Amino acid sequence: MKFWLPLALSLFLFTGCTTTSPTPEPYKPSTYNISSTAKKGAAINQKSTATYPGSEKVKSVPTPSTPATTETLPSSAPVIIDNTISSNTLTMATPTPSTTVEKSADLPLEPKVASPMPKPLNDDSTMIKIAVLVPQKTIKKYAITSVNSVISYLLYKNYYFDLNVFNSGDEREESIAKALADIQAGGYNYIIAPVTADGANIIANRVTDTLVFIPTLHRANVRNAGSNIVFGGIDYDQQIALLATKANERVGTFEDGSSLGYQLNGYVKKNNNRVFYEKRVDSPKANFKQMFKGNSSLNNASLYLNTQLVTSSLIASQLRANDIRPYTLLSTQVNYNPLLLTLTQYEDRDHMYIANSIQKAPPALEEINTMFGHDIVYDWVNYSTSIGADYLCQQFFDGKIARTFKENISSNQVIYNTSLYQPGRSEFIRGN
Numbered sequence: 001m002k003f004w005l006p007l008a009l010s011l012f013l014f015t016g017c018t019t020t021s022p023t024p025e026p027y028k029p030s031t032y033n034i035s036s037t038a039k040k041g042a043a044i045n046q047k048s049t050a051t052y053p054g055s056e057k058v059k060s061v062p063t064p065s066t067p068a069t070t071e072t073l074p075s076s077a078p079v080i081i082d083n084t085i086s087s088n089t090l091t092m093a094t095p096t097p098s099t100t101v102e103k104s105a106d107l108p109l110e111p112k113v114a115s116p117m118p119k120p121l122n123d124d125s126t127m128i129k130i131a132v133l134v135p136q137k138t139i140k141k142y143a144i145t146s147v148n149s150v151i152s153y154l155l156y157k158n159y160y161f162d163l164n165v166f167n168s169g170d171e172r173e174e175s176i177a178k179a180l181a182d183i184q185a186g187g188y189n190y191i192i193a194p195v196t197a198d199g200a201n202i203i204a205n206r207v208t209d210t211l212v213f214i215p216t217l218h219r220a221n222v223r224n225a226g227s228n229i230v231f232g233g234i235d236y237d238q239q240i241a242l243l244a245t246k247a248n249e250r251v252g253t254f255e256d257g258s259s260l261g262y263q264l265n266g267y268v269k270k271n272n273n274r275v276f277y278e279k280r281v282d283s284p285k286a287n288f289k290q291m292f293k294g295n296s297s298l299n300n301a302s303l304y305l306n307t308q309l310v311t312s313s314l315i316a317s318q319l320r321a322n323d324i325r326p327y328t329l330l331s332t333q334v335n336y337n338p339l340l341l342t343l344t345q346y347e348d349r350d351h352m353y354i355a356n357s358i359q360k361a362p363p364a365l366e367e368i369n370t371m372f373g374h375d376i377v378y379d380w381v382n383y384s385t386s387i388g389a390d391y392l393c394q395q396f397f398d399g400k401i402a403r404t405f406k407e408n409i410s411s412n413q414v415i416y417n418t419s420l421y422q423p424g425r426s427e428f429i430r431g432n
Contacts, residue, residue, distance in 0.1 A: 120158050121397060128161045128396050131188035133179050135171045139194050142381055146194040148372035149382045153389040156365045171199040180206055190392040192385065197221050204229055211395060213388035216381055219413040232384035232414045234333050239355035239418055240267035243330040246353050247302035252277030254315055255306040264306035264332060284310045288318035298324045305331040313343035320348050333357060333380050340423055349423045353431060357416035358383045362404060387414055
């Protein structure tokens with residue numbers, strides 16, 4: 001008995017140790033890589049941390065990037081998440097060849113041939129080389145979504161491309177200059193730069209021989225820009241002028257203290273003869289009851305909501321809650337967001353008009369963008385970035401291909417087709 005027990009245990013252990021492990025999943029290469037290496041045991045997190053003007057602001061705390069390691073952290077060690085974009089990450093992709101569907105027990109015997117990809121217009125010897133310059137600390141989430149918008153467009157068009165992300169970190173002149181020097185050393189023919197006016201002015205002073213597309217700004221916001229720089233920003237002056245056609249003679253404004261809010265207020269005064277009421281609401285936690293209770297002067301007034309989405313929704317709701325009936329509520333692209341339909345009740349937005357410059361993109365392109373976790377249906381910066389990629393590719397092919405987007409480019413500025421929309425019960429309805 002003493003002999004058989006150790007023998008049985010030995011056979012049991014031997015069998016357990018030699019059991020064949022499951023076959024590993026095949027490696028699936030990705031067609032892009034824009035995230036940096038993380039710290040020990042860290043997971044890559046591409047969640048939006050903040051926004052460009054026109055969306056809600058969210059606090060973020062950037063963390064430095066360090067080389068990745070396979071060493072396992074003790075269970076008690078805290079996990080540090082790093083979402084900083086590395087400047088030296090190279091992205092290259094080639095068109096996917098047509099494929100066939102393999103036979104299976106549930107399919108007919110004859111294989112079905114999948115629809116082939118369109119034949120590419122270039123090959124790996126003539127790749128489109130595009131650099132994306134992103135000051136991540138300044139533009140926050142758009143450092144990622146702008147890059148993804150460019151990749152989505154290039155995949156949609158089935159081009160051979162070489163895409164490299166250059167993260168300047170901030171918009172100090174030495175930071176931008178270093179990124180531009182790296183771009184030049186890499187031999188990139190085109191630059192897409194989602195930057196603020198500070199970064200754009202530095203680029204305008206330093207880049208004269210490379211075509212640059214800036215999706216985040218209008219031409220009027222940058223001084224001394226050369227003919228090599230094209231702008232894709234929204235024309236808020238045009239939007240306010242269109243909204244003014246729905247206003248009566250009694251005009252009031254709400255703004256949030258931001259530079260964009262201040263700019264929009266200026267356009268309101270330019271396009272309306274009389275502004276009798278101006279109110280700054282710099283926080284969604286403002287005392288709206290004190291602000292609106294008994295304020296009968298706002299009845300039958302045209303009120304511009306030059307505020308972020310959450311604040312605009314609260315203003316619209318609290319006006320009705322305090323029995324104030326404005327003539328109309330007016331807003332620019334800032335509040336063209338489906339969340340408005342859920343943050344307010346239908347009666348709150350019954351007499352609201354919103355200016356929108358985003359047009360319908362090809363469904364397949366919208367789907368690819370959705371796969372990357374963002375949209376070009378409501379987000380104008382991503383939409384503008386897509387227009388920029390479209391324009392640069394046409395320049396690469398010397399104008400021999402038709403552009404996907406129909407917006408004209410005049411005097412180095414994208415000219416948008418702006419329309420007024422009303423937020424209905426479940427969707428935005430284009431007005432007359």
